[in-house]
Each structure stands twice: as structure tokens, then as C-alpha cells.
Amino acid sequence: MASSTQALSQDEIDDLLSSLGASKRKPRGTGADAGDFAAMDEAGGASEKRSYKLYNFRRPDKFSKDHLRALQTIHDSFARQLGLLLTAYLRMNVEIDVVSVDQLTYDEFVRSMPSPVTVTIIEMDPLAGQSLLGFSYDISSSMIDRMLGGPGQSEQKPRELTDIEQSLIKRIIDKSLECLEEAWHSFISVSINVIGMEDGYNLIQVATPGEIVALITFEITLNNKDSGLMSLCIPYPVLESVLNQLSAQHIFYRQNETVSEEDRDLILSKLNYAKMPIEVFLAGTQLTVSELLDLSVGDVIKLDRPASSDLLVNVNHRPKFYARPGKVKDKLAIFVTEDIENEETIEGFGING
Numbered sequence: 001m002a003s004s005t006q007a008l009s010q011d012e013i014d015d016l017l018s019s020l021g022a023s024k025r026k027p028r029g030t031g032a033d034a035g036d037f038a039a040m041d042e043a044g045g046a047s048e049k050r051s052y053k054l055y056n057f058r059r060p061d062k063f064s065k066d067h068l069r070a071l072q073t074i075h076d077s078f079a080r081q082l083g084l085l086l087t088a089y090l091r092m093n094v095e096i097d098v099v100s101v102d103q104l105t106y107d108e109f110v111r112s113m114p115s116p117v118t119v120t121i122i123e124m125d126p127l128a129g130q131s132l133l134g135f136s137y138d139i140s141s142s143m144i145d146r147m148l149g150g151p152g153q154s155e156q157k158p159r160e161l162t163d164i165e166q167s168l169i170k171r172i173i174d175k176s177l178e179c180l181e182e183a184w185h186s187f188i189s190v191s192i193n194v195i196g197m198e199d200g201y202n203l204i205q206v207a208t209p210g211e212i213v214a215l216i217t218f219e220i221t222l223n224n225k226d227s228g229l230m231s232l233c234i235p236y237p238v239l240e241s242v243l244n245q246l247s248a249q250h251i252f253y254r255q256n257e258t259v260s261e262e263d264r265d266l267i268l269s270k271l272n273y274a275k276m277p278i279e280v281f282l283a284g285t286q287l288t289v290s291e292l293l294d295l296s297v298g299d300v301i302k303l304d305r306p307a308s309s310d311l312l313v314n315v316n317h318r319p320k321f322y323a324r325p326g327k328v329k330d331k332l333a334i335f336v337t338e339d340i341e342n343e344e345t346i347e348g349f350g351i352n353g
Contacts, residue, residue: 284350
């Protein structure tokens with residue numbers, strides 16, 4: 001029996017080529033890696049979405065992005081207040097900026113810090129645990145030099161501070177903690193107490209090596225030339241009890257709540273003495289440039305409102321009232337007749353063409 005041949009259509013040829021390409025893909029049982037599985041997903045081999053996420057047990061993320069943003073907000077305020085205070089105290093220009101807000105393990109934090117460094121161990125009551133505030137040596141020595149009457153230059157070779165120098169830098173630390181306490185008041189009222197001071201982090205153990213800490217790093221610039229770092233290390237257990245409140249939105253509402261009714265009344269009473277310009281307009285008109293240039297003595301300009309109409313009163317360059325002209329003894333005066341609720345209703349005064 002003779003065999004018959006049949007030509008393949010173009011659709012059948014395309015199906016054969018596509019099946020050949022699919023057979024070359026690596027099957028799941030041959031050690032395919034995550035990249036191969038991703039390729040299979042794109043080709044239609046696996047349509048289900050990944051139902052897991054990567055988690056590093058050695059360095060877990062305990063602070064969310066919202067937590068870190070809230071810490072940034074708190075310490076931006078701290079940096080501004082401390083910069084102004086030190087500028088007045090040291091009588092030199094001091095600028096402080098938040099460089100970064102990160103989370104890392106306590107062991108990584110200790111190993112990343114220079115030595116020697118002035119470290120203050122603090123407690124933020126009612127928060128449990130201890131935190132660390134550190135000044136790099138170049139900043140500490142610059143401030144001490146300024147406090148002793150010098151220009152505020154740092155020593156080139158780092159060394160441990162003497163007892164006298166420690167007592168001087170403690171004044172700066174006390175002022176820094178006052179500003180820190182005030183800045184944290186926008187989130188939670190804390191009372192910051194100094195537990196001790198050290199010349200390095202190696203002998204301080206406020207957290208276990210693998211514990212996650214929040215590290216806020218500041219750059220301090222003195223006289224627009226010398227600069228150094230200040231760091232604030234807050235272990236996770238310190239913030240754990242209030243972590244659900246640590247958000248930028250909570251801080252915003254907290255800032256509004258901190259203004260009492262008495263404070264509002266005091267602010268308003270102070271505003272009563274603020275001065276603002278008041279202008280009174282009789283009428284107006286519009287002229288072309290050529291008409292303005294042709295004006296001479298004796299010319300009469302027709303205004304856009306009759307003489308018997310009300311005047312326009314502008315407060316702080318905005319129309320607020322209508323008024324009538326008059327005199328009080330020998331001085332000109334106006335009598336307010338009506339409030340202006342909608343500026344679009346104003347006619348004349350050179351506003352309408």
C-alpha cells in the first residue's frame with residue numbers, strides 16, 4: 001500500500017517549533033534554580049504568584065520604613081534645635097544635619113564606630129533599656145578648644161579626653177540631651193538621664209550582639225569648614241513598647257495636641273500687637289501708556305466710581321472692607337460700612353477694565 005504524503009500548514013509548523021522550544025526548558029526535577037523558575041513563570045509554565053518573602057534570620061528588619069521616617073522627623077527637629085543652641089553657646093556657626101537613619105545589628109554598629117569617641121549612656125524614662133549618644137573625637141576636641149578660648153580647631157591625633165576635658169564636653173552633652181528631650185516630646189514625653197560616659201563602644205553592652213538597633217547619624221559642621229559625626233544608637237527593645245505609635249502621622253497629631261488652649265490664647269494675644277498695612281482707595285481708572293505720557297498740568301482724569309460711593313479698604317494688600325470718608329478732629333478717617341466676602345463682586349477701583 002503506497003503511503004501518501006501531506007504538506008504541513010504554517011500553523012502546524014509554528015506549533016511544532018513552539019513545542020520544541022518548550023521541551024528544551026529545564027524541568028523542575030533537575031535542580032532548577034530560582035532564576036529558571038522565574039523564566040518558566042514568564043513563559044507560562046508556572047502561573048501562581050510567589051507566596052513567600054525572603055527573611056534574613058541573622059539580620060531581621062524590625063523597624064519598618066514608616067518607623068524610620070518617624071525617627072527622621074523627630075531627629076530633624078533635634079538637629080535644628082541643637083544647631084541653634086550650640087551656635088549661641090560656642091559663639092561660632094554650628095550646622096547639624098541628619099545624614100542617615102538605619103537599622104543594623106548592635107555588633108555591626110560597634111564595629112563601624114571609630115575609637116576614641118565620647119560616648120554617653122542614657123536612659124529615656126519611661127522607655128525601658130539604655131541608648132548611646134556618641135561624639136566623634138574631632139568634634140569633641142573642636143568644641144573643647146572653642147570653650148577654652150581657641151578658634152575651635154580639632155587636634156589631628158586622636159586621644160582619650162582628660163578629666164578636665166570630659167567635664168567641659170559634658171556641658172555640651174547636657175545641652176544636647178535637653179534638645180533631644182524636647183524633640184522627643186512631639187512623639188512621647190521622656191525624661192533623659194545620664195548613666196555614664198566612656199571613651200569607646202567596646203566596653204559598653206546595652207544590647208546583645210545580634211540585637212537590631214536604630215542608628216541615627218548626624219553631621220556637625222563648625223564654622224563651615226571642620227566637620228564630624230554624632231551618632232544616636234537606640235536598641236529595638238527600647239522602642240518596642242511604643243513601636244505601634246511610631247509613625248509620622250502620630251507625631252503630626254501629637255504636635256497639634258501639645259498646643260494647649262492657654263498657649264493658643266497667648267499666641268493670639270501676641271498677634272494683637274502685630275502691625276499690618278492698611279490702604280484706602282477712592283476710585284481708579286485705566287490709561288494707556290501714551291495717554292499717561294500725554295498728561296499735563298490742568299488735565300482732568302475721569303474715575304470709574306462716583307464721588308458719593310464707598311471707599312475700598314485693603315488690609316495687608318487684600319480687599320476687606322467698604323468705608324465712608326470722614327474726619328476725627330483734624331485728621332482724616334474712615335467709617336467701615338460693610339465687609340467684603342467675595343473679591344469678585346468688587347467693581348471699579350481700576351480693577352475692572
